[in-house]
Amino acid sequence: MSIDWPRVQLHVVTGKGGTGKSTVAAALALGLASHGTNVLLCEVEGRQGIARMFDVDPLPYAETRIATGLSRDGEPAGSVYALHIDAESALLEYLAMYYKLGRAGKALDRFGVVEFATTIAPGVRDVLLTGKVFEAVQRNSRNKGARQYDAVVLDAPPTGRITQFLNVSDQVAGLAKVGPIKNQADTMMTLFRSPRTAIHLVTLLEEMPVQETADAIIDLQQARLPVGGVVVNQVRPQDLDPEELAAARAGTLDAAAVAKDLDRAGVSPDDDLVDALVAEGGEHAERRALEDAQRAVVATLGVPAYELPRLAGGIDLGCLYELAERLKEQGLA
Structure with missing residues (x-):
């Protein structure tokens, strides 16, 4: 897909709050969705940031086409789809796919059991959120008719939480030693620790964000999670x-x-x-x-390091395409 990361299917984008990681994730998705390829852009923090950046209605828990990808050299562009993932909807989908609890699952939701399960059990919420991302990358026959994507871009939690968020096997270690939850977490880790995943970190050229980026790289490497590149955002002229x-x-x-x-x-x-x-x-x-x-x-x-310029006047769709072009020129997209 990208020049520098040709084997990667899952691009995880993280960064200290305020560095523009969501903007970079959106630009990366637009850049990757070229040459007829289709990309899914996911968010998991509940802020509906994708909808605001692309000026579309708030996203449901459904894969929704929101933009045409970056087009170059006269070739037809692909499409960018978006998905707003929340833990409750992910759990209901999981119960329906793996345990055939269609109406029963919705009944559990009405009684508040779903919220209870995702709140009371440490780590379960993150496992559900990352589990949906895993399913989007590695589609199987359980999700019949689901769209296949050439790449998935995840607008992930900030650097201070990214290692814990992705290290789901440790998250469920105290919850389940055996069984389907443990098996799913172990299976997900095979993707998250493989060359098919790259975790890109967004920073500003300021002391605190750069130091937090350096610390996050060490944490990710110690957890055997694959570090991608550092995107230096908002560089002055x-x-x-x-x-x-x-x-x-x-x-x-x-x-x-x-x-x-x-x-x-x-x-x-x-x-x-x-x-x-x-x-x-x-x-x-x-x-x-x-x-x-x-x-x-x-x-x-x-x-590897990549740089994006500071753009005056805020970020709109045109700015996202400009940033996508910069990432494409540098080999990240």
């Missing part, structure tokens, strides 16, 4: 060369040159405006220096 950046940091930018540039652009170069731009240039240069220091840390993490 890099229009100034090193000499200009040094001058901006030192406060020695040529104000007269700035005024001439404004005049050439048809803007009146009054002193207040020039002074404000010079000051803003200094702040930008300081920020760039901090980003460059964190970029050097990312380079030591031992995994």
Whole structure:
């Protein structure tokens, strides 16, 4: 599917809160859904973030087509489908598929048994959520007529919880030593620990997100879960060369040159405006220096790194396609 990850069918996207992991997951799905391929984009956190990004109605517990994938080289694009997974619906589907409890399962839901089961038993909720993702990747005859996907992208919980979320065999260890729940968890782990899965981490070029990314990589590797790449999101423009950046940091930018540039652009170069731009240039240069220091840390993490630009004005569908193109150019999508 992707240049860098040709064997991967399940792309898990995680990141510290506020880094834009949901945006990256959506862009990755659009990028992967090219050349006629179909991709399922899943979310498990109950926020209906996919619906807001793609400006569609809140998603039901059903695979819904929401967009056409990125098209390149004149080839027909595939489609992006989305699925909002909640534990209660996943449990009812599991009971219907494996225990033939159709109406009986719905009766349990009415009596609150489903909510009780997913709340009282530690780890059961995560097993149900990841179990549906596993089923979407590895479809079998129990789900007759279900659509087959070339790739599944999971907008996963944040980095602080991702190892626990995916390590379902440990989650159920205290709940069931044998039986169908234990067997299902073990089967799921064969996918999550295989080369068919890659866990991508989203970060900003800031100290805390980069450190949390580094810690998460260590945790994932210790749990024998496959780390993918690091996506550095919201990178500032890099229009100034090193000499200009040094001058901006030192406060020695040529104000007269700035005024001439404004005049050439048809803007009146009054002193207040020039002074404000010079000051803003200094702040930008300081920020760039901090980003460059964190970029050097990312380079030591031992995994491929990809960069996405900061886009002004928020994220809409057009922006998602632009980010998808960037991921495609760099080999992630």
